Amino acid sequence: MKVSFIGLGVMGFPMAGHLQKSGLDVTVYNRTTEKARLWASQYGGNVGVTVAECAKGADVVISCVGNDDDVRSVITSNDGAISVMKPGAILVDHTTTSAKLANELLEACQAAGVAFMDAPVSGGQAGAENGVLTIMCGGDKALFDMLQPIFTAYGKSSVLMGEVGQGQRAKMVNQICIAGALNGLSEGLLLAEKAGLDIPTLVDCLKNGAAGSWQMENRATTMAQRSFDFGFAIDWMIKDLGFCLDEAQTQGITLPLTSKVVDQYKELSEQGLGRMDTSVIIEAVEKEAN
Known part of the structure; x- marks a missing residue:
């Protein structure tokens, strides 16, 4: 299977690497060609200097970029991937986008004789690097089955949620739940700190009970340390939660809580914290609490 991978950010770089290591013939494209060449030096595979060069002749073209307009620029523009994709090829978009864009991509693919699946992912940079992402898919069941050799290369779980657009809507629910969990975790940690509880001991106590969550197990201790320079940036979460609203x-x-969290993140971003991890919300919650 010949695969093209467009977008080598913190997610795409290791995801494309897993595909190459799984034995597929992978060609990559990134706006910064030097990063694509770095990927090739690390994993092997091929580099396309343009999107068209990357996508031409591929059986499957995968995109994992920033936002709706980024997807349009590499997929549906005059020199985007669809313009050179062969009939019967498959486009998979792993970008977190609006459901509206997913349907826009479906229409463009149908006009070009290309199959399409929206397939946003969850699991963060660590999930991408370790090949254990959750993939939320929207599209045809036969197409979903056909794509399993792709998804199993970097995913722990892939689930077909329904027609095109339902993968993106599932990702919206995912982001809403993360936002709520972090807000509640922030308040809990503030109370724990005031009460003099030892945070690592508290996390070990709570993580396997009803309050346990990925956020608690992976972010509670660093939140207590006020360490936020890793993970998923709040500027991206603002974008994602905007789709939810x-x-x-x-x-x-x-969605009252989601609206409140968006406002908190926007205020933090205006303070210059836009590239910090989403767990930085404890700073906003602490300000409100005092």
Whole structure:
């Protein structure tokens, strides 16, 4: 299987590496060509200097970039991937986008005789590096089955959520749950600190009970240390939660906690913390608590 991978950020770089190590023929593209060449020097594989060069002749083209407009620039623009993809090829978008864009990509692919699946991922940089991502898919069941050799290379779990767009909606729910968990964890840690509890001991006590979560096990101790220079940047979370609020409006509901968290993150970003991990929300919660 000939695979093209577009976007070598903190997620895409190791994901494409897992594909190459699994025995697939991988060509990569990145806006910074030097990073694509660094990837090739580390994993082997091929480098496309342009998107078209990367995608031409591929059986599967995968994108993992920043936002809706980034996807459009590499996929549906005049010199984007679809312009050179062969009939019957498959486009997989791992970018977290709006559900609207997923349907836009479906229409463009159908017009070009190309199959499409939206497939946002969760698990962060560590999940990508260790090949244990969760992949939320929207599209055809036969296509989902066909893509399993791809997904198993860097995923621990891939689940078909329904038609195109449902993968992105599942990712929205994922982000809402993360935001809520971090907000509650922040308040709990503040109380624990004031009460003089030892945080590592507290985490060991709680993590296997009903309050346990990935955020508690992986972020509680660093949050207590006020260490945030890793993981998923809040500027990206603002973007993701914006999709959640837009979708909620489409569905005729409001998300009060999510709206509050977006405002907290925006304030933190304005303070110059936009590249810090999402767990930095404890700074906003602490300010409100005092």
